[in-house]
Amino acid sequence: MNIPFIKKDKLDKYWDSLKFAFYCMSHPMDGYWxxxxxxxxxxxxxxxxxIVTILVRLMSLKYTGFLIQVVNWERINIFLYIASIVFPLGxxxxxxxxxxxxxxxxxxxxxxxxxxxxxxxxxxxxQVPIVILSNVVTVEESQFYFTLSTIALVYCGLLIIVAMGQxxxxxxxxxxxxxxxxxxxxxxxxxxxxLFFSMISQGVAYFVSLGKELLFRL
Amino acid sequence: xxKNLVRxxxxxxxxxxxxxxxSALAEASYTYVYDFWGEYQECPDAYNVSAVIxxxxxxxxxxxxxxxxxxxxxxxxxxxxxxxxxxxxxxxxSVEKLEVVRIIEGFNGGPEPHTFNSPMDIAISxxxxxxxxxxxxxxxxxxxxxxxxxxxxxxxNDPTLDENLTYTPSKIVVDxxxxxYCVAAGIxxxxxxxEPDGIFSGFVGATPVTYDFWDYxxxxxxxxxxxxxxxxNFVPTEYDNCFIDKEGFIxxxxxxxxxxxxxxxxxxxxKLNLLGSDILVRNGxxxxxxxxxxxxxxxxxKTGPSQLIDITVFDxxxxxxLDKNRGRIxxxxxxGRLVFAFGGNGGMEGYFKKPSSIEHIxxxxxxxxxxxxxxxxxxxxxxxxxxxxxxxxxxLGLYDEAGDCWQKVMDVDGNYYLAYIGIGxxxxxQKKYKESMEYFKLKYDGDNxxxxxxxxxxxxxxxxxxxxxxxxxxxxxxxxxxxxxKRAKHEVNTAEYFH
Numbered sequence: 001m002n003i004p005f006i007k008k009d010k011l012d013k014y015w016d017s018l019k020f021a022f023y024c025m026s027h028p029m030d031g032y033w034x035x036x037x038x039x040x041x042x043x044x045x046x047x048x049x050x051i052v053t054i055l056v057r058l059m060s061l062k063y064t065g066f067l068i069q070v071v072n073w074e075r076i077n078i079f080l081y082i083a084s085i086v087f088p089l090g091x092x093x094x095x096x097x098x099x100x101x102x103x104x105x106x107x108x109x110x111x112x113x114x115x116x117x118x119x120x121x122x123x124x125x126x127q128v129p130i131v132i133l134s135n136v137v138t139v140e141e142s143q144f145y146f147t148l149s150t151i152a153l154v155y156c157g158l159l160i161i162v163a164m165g166q167x168x169x170x171x172x173x174x175x176x177x178x179x180x181x182x183x184x185x186x187x188x189x190x191x192x193x194x195l196f197f198s199m200i201s202q203g204v205a206y207f208v209s210l211g212k213e214l215l216f217r218l
Numbered sequence: 219x220x221k222n223l224v225r226x227x228x229x230x231x232x233x234x235x236x237x238x239x240x241s242a243l244a245e246a247s248y249t250y251v252y253d254f255w256g257e258y259q260e261c262p263d264a265y266n267v268s269a270v271i272x273x274x275x276x277x278x279x280x281x282x283x284x285x286x287x288x289x290x291x292x293x294x295x296x297x298x299x300x301x302x303x304x305x306x307x308x309x310x311x312s313v314e315k316l317e318v319v320r321i322i323e324g325f326n327g328g329p330e331p332h333t334f335n336s337p338m339d340i341a342i343s344x345x346x347x348x349x350x351x352x353x354x355x356x357x358x359x360x361x362x363x364x365x366x367x368x369x370x371x372x373x374x375n376d377p378t379l380d381e382n383l384t385y386t387p388s389k390i391v392v393d394x395x396x397x398x399y400c401v402a403a404g405i406x407x408x409x410x411x412x413e414p415d416g417i418f419s420g421f422v423g424a425t426p427v428t429y430d431f432w433d434y435x436x437x438x439x440x441x442x443x444x445x446x447x448x449x450x451n452f453v454p455t456e457y458d459n460c461f462i463d464k465e466g467f468i469x470x471x472x473x474x475x476x477x478x479x480x481x482x483x484x485x486x487x488x489k490l491n492l493l494g495s496d497i498l499v500r501n502g503x504x505x506x507x508x509x510x511x512x513x514x515x516x517x518x519x520k521t522g523p524s525q526l527i528d529i530t531v532f533d534x535x536x537x538x539x540l541d542k543n544r545g546r547i548x549x550x551x552x553x554g555r556l557v558f559a560f561g562g563n564g565g566m567e568g569y570f571k572k573p574s575s576i577e578h579i580x581x582x583x584x585x586x587x588x589x590x591x592x593x594x595x596x597x598x599x600x601x602x603x604x605x606x607x608x609x610x611x612x613x614l615g616l617y618d619e620a621g622d623c624w625q626k627v628m629d630v631d632g633n634y635y636l637a638y639i640g641i642g643x644x645x646x647x648q649k650k651y652k653e654s655m656e657y658f659k660l661k662y663d664g665d666n667x668x669x670x671x672x673x674x675x676x677x678x679x680x681x682x683x684x685x686x687x688x689x690x691x692x693x694x695x696x697x698x699x700x701x702x703x704k705r706a707k708h709e710v711n712t713a714e715y716f717h
Contacts, residue, residue: 138668139664
């Protein structure tokens with residue numbers, strides 16, 4: 001494969017790192033260790049997986065059979081759907097890094113991001129076939145769909161836990177503790193963000209009313 | 219080309235002008251349904267008011283006062299004139315015209331008094347015996363057709379009933395064997411059932427008690443005495459009215475419905491079988507349960523859920539419930555899907571101030587209003603007739619005809635969801651699975667779609683069996699073959715012979 005302006009060895013590296021994501025899916029312990037320690041992962045591949053995941057989520061919105069999912073297109077906000085993946089992911093990455101960096105975590109911010117992206121691959125891998133499946137099932141058989149989509153989420157969750165353990169070089173118990181702590185950190189970040197936005201909006205409102213008052217008096 | 223453009227612009231402008239007055243007049247239509255999303259959809263009228271009958275129309279000396287019940291038996295209609303302690307038997311001369319046959323103010327023989335005190339309801343058995351609930355005399359009377367006393371049913375001799383409770387029977391139904399089922403205020407164990415010989419034989423169809431887990435925890439472990447006293451008791455609800463259909467199933471409904479009751483999923487309308495369990499089918503859209511209105515917001519000073527005060531069931535299992543809160547009538551089909559809803563509060567024809575009772579003869583509806591003291595007669599429009607014809611034809615197995623009738627309905631209202639489902643079901647019975655799937659999909663009828671799809675898939679697999687088998691075989695064989703070729707190549711490449 002030859003694409004102009006991109007060096008062949010870089011392309012090969014990208015391709016290898018993308019294929020490595022599938023290896024991580026089936027051999028998580030080994031895979032996530034090598035991901036950072038052997039530098040087998042790339043940001044390009046991580047970004048690709050994230051984009052593919054977002055696309056799969058949007059596609060499933062459109063192509064899932066109507067027995068399983070009915071979409072009220074008038075009320076759909078596509079950006080909210082994209083945010084429903086990107087926002088929790090960003091929160092988790094920042095929250096996890098912010099905590100683990102204080103407690104001997106070996107992973108850097110970028111590496112946490114990379115590993116998390118690699119870990120959400122099963123969602124796309126399972127979602128694509130079951131979206132096709134969802135179009136050829138009856139109501140009674142739709143249970144297959146729900147079971148498989150639950151499996152996809154659980155799989156992703158387990159991979160994230162393993163990935164964090166490996167890149168931070170944590171033991172099992174410590175890893176689980178910090179997963180829970182990361183969730184708490186995510187909540188705290190949300191709280192602070194909300195506080196921040198409400199403060200800002202109140203501050204802005206104050207100056208706006210001040211301006212109005214001035215204009216009124218002048 | 220230019221001519222075409224001019225023509226196009228002209229047509230467009232004409233369309234805009236034609237649409238403008240319609241949108242300017244956009245007020246709520248008299249009849250409506252809810253769609254899959256639970257959104258209000260206008261609908262052509264299924265019923266028209268053909269007459270509003272007053273005391274003067276009937277030529278009564280003493281005007282009707284606070285009528286509480288209406289009962290149809292063959293071609294005659296019994297109006298329970300509660301405020302005047304009498305029952306008026308009317309004969310239906312034509313759709314618009316009712317004629318007084320007799321005024322029942324008392325009966326012959328039996329215990330005193332021989333008159334009624336706030337009669338609430340009347341029922342007539344197959345043998346022609348008349349059953350009347352004489353509410354404030356705490357009895358149900360059984361009279362023969364010439365008003366001679368036969369027997370009376372009094373307060374049930376049941377140890378679970380409070381001794382001081384005044385027995386106030388209000389609504390009754392009688393089945394083919396002359397068993398009597400009665401609703402009484404203050405008794406929440408279900409319908410009171412009397413055997414034909416007058417003996418109380420138990421309660422039928424008590425509502426299961428529903429309560430919220432957190433409410434329960436709060437009440438039992440945290441609330442103070444005063445708070446507890448103020449809280450609603452977790453007791454079964456009382457029914458308010460009942461109707462027995464031609465198969466002997468009793469439909470019951472109730473008012474006094476709170477929003478929280480609906481949240482906890484307690485049923486407003488129930489269909490009781492002989493054992494008293496609820497067998498009402500609720501296959502309608504999730505957003506449109508059998509509760510009447512689904513928006514409880516303030517409109518004209520009326521808030522809260524619909525209070526279904528009375529119910530009547532047609533022979534085709536479509537039932538109409540009367541909402542005393544907003545003065546509306548809700549019709550549901552046997553699957554629990556809203557067929558149409560119409561009515562409202564007000565003084566115009568077809569609107570009510572405080573409706574009290576609903577009854578039907580054929581497909582005509584008779585509704586009393588206890589404040590206007592009138593009977594409003596509704597007859598079907600062509601739209602409504604087509605709906606009923608379609609349902610009847612389908613029940614008789616005339617699927618072609620049902621499909622045609624639904625098509626007529628759809629020609630009038632292209633948004634009407636039951637027409638799509640009806641045509642789909644007719645097509646399904648005609649084994650046109652592919653077409654029926656399209657109709658079901660358009661109106662989000664998952665269950666029927668699923669049925670059609672199952673058959674369609676079966677047919678498809680059968681007609682493409684060869685290909686299906688070939689593809690399956692290929693799926694199993696190809697990886698093996700590739701592996702074999704690869705290995706062969708590898709062995710050839712590494713064979714020592716060539717080196």
